[in-house]
Amino acid sequence: MRIAFAALVLIFATAQPNDLPVEQTKKNIKVLQGLPSSQLIPVMAFMSNSLGVTCAHCHTKAWESDEKPAKEVARTMMAMTRAINEQQFGGKLTVTCNTCHQGRVKPIATPDIANAGWNVRPGAPVKASVVAEDAISRFPKTSAEVKRRVVRGRVERYNGRDEPVSGPFTLTIDGNKTTYDTELSHPPEASRALAIYLLAPPGIEKLRGERWLIDGDLVARTRETPTPFGNLPDQIDYADYRNANGVRLPFRAQWSRADYRVTFTVTSIE
Numbered sequence: 001m002r003i004a005f006a007a008l009v010l011i012f013a014t015a016q017p018n019d020l021p022v023e024q025t026k027k028n029i030k031v032l033q034g035l036p037s038s039q040l041i042p043v044m045a046f047m048s049n050s051l052g053v054t055c056a057h058c059h060t061k062a063w064e065s066d067e068k069p070a071k072e073v074a075r076t077m078m079a080m081t082r083a084i085n086e087q088q089f090g091g092k093l094t095v096t097c098n099t100c101h102q103g104r105v106k107p108i109a110t111p112d113i114a115n116a117g118w119n120v121r122p123g124a125p126v127k128a129s130v131v132a133e134d135a136i137s138r139f140p141k142t143s144a145e146v147k148r149r150v151v152r153g154r155v156e157r158y159n160g161r162d163e164p165v166s167g168p169f170t171l172t173i174d175g176n177k178t179t180y181d182t183e184l185s186h187p188p189e190a191s192r193a194l195a196i197y198l199l200a201p202p203g204i205e206k207l208r209g210e211r212w213l214i215d216g217d218l219v220a221r222t223r224e225t226p227t228p229f230g231n232l233p234d235q236i237d238y239a240d241y242r243n244a245n246g247v248r249l250p251f252r253a254q255w256s257r258a259d260y261r262v263t264f265t266v267t268s269i270e
């Protein structure tokens with residue numbers, strides 16, 4: 001797979017021509033009719049994330065099969081969630097799968113005594129993240145002489161259903177031209193984790209809506225992508241910063257979303 005980075009970054013533009021309604025591209029769609037095909041996987045990932053399950057909770061190897069009872073329950077739940085929002089919240093996407101499920105297959109109906117009003121506990125301190133506009137100046141600086149950078153390593157893909165698989169990758173940045181080579185297929189969005197190795201920080205318009213966590217170095221980036229059922233989060237974590245030819249760069253980058261975890265382990269930066 002050889003893709004120009006410019007094309008990879010295009011995922012930020014959501015509208016796609018020929019984005020047919022999902023019932024025309026898939027075999028067994030009863031509730032999601034009219035949904036653009038490109039939105040199917042984000043919706044599925046959102047539901048999986050809300051319930052704390054992998055795709056295998058509702059699906060067998062044949063995605064269109066209705067063999068698993070949870071799949072049919074999910075259909076009634078989608079209709080119910082839509083009805084609640086229409087009837088109670090003026091059609092605004094207020095109640096989502098996660099409002100009730102909170103990462104569990106079965107929501108808990110009884111409140112926990114630990115949450116009694118007199119039992120006010122300080123939460124764990126939350127590290128403050130910043131908006132992209134404030135993070136951009138913290139991107140790794142590149143000395144003016146560097147015109148070309150080659151990042152090599154291994155990329156691993158894991159979906160929670162099958163064993164992790166991995167293969168080598170090479171990211172080559174040469175002036176304005178960037179290529180990413182790997183035999184391992186993975187969601188193209190994951191390649192966004194490689195943006196930190198570019199010789200210039202991505203334009204602010206590409207980072208809009210993102211939040212960055214800074215702890216000396218850039219350590220994480222979070223983002224939410226809207227779907228018709230709720231916002232789907234994804235995250236990139238950077239670790240193992242080392243000095244690479246005078247520039248401090250991370251030797252580990254991990255992209256996480258409910259459906260996949262993609263880990264880049266860098267072995268050399270030239």
Ligand code: HEC
Nearest residue numbers: 026027028029030031032044045048055058063064074259
């Ligand atoms: C909570 C249950 C649930 C989970 C978890 C789930 N799905 Fe689904 N999936 C459904 C339902 C329900 C449909 C059918 C929607 C309809 O009838 O409109 C569907 C349909 C699909 C289809 C279309 C199949 C066809 O040809 O008709 C695909 C592909 C799919 N899901 C992929 C995934 C992937 C990938 C994941 C994991 C990221 C996932 N699903 C997780 C419930 C689920």
Ligand code: HEC
Nearest residue numbers: 047070073074077078081095096097099100105106107229
């Ligand atoms: C208003 C609260 C609420 C919302 C919103 C909600 N659920 Fe549920 N869901 C429940 C409850 C309660 C149960 C358990 C019902 C039971 O115990 O029989 C459940 C059960 C389920 C189950 C069956 C669990 C199993 O054993 O496999 C699935 C699948 C499911 N929900 C999917 C979804 C999806 C997908 C969404 C969003 C489209 C959603 N739910 C939104 C309350 C909710």
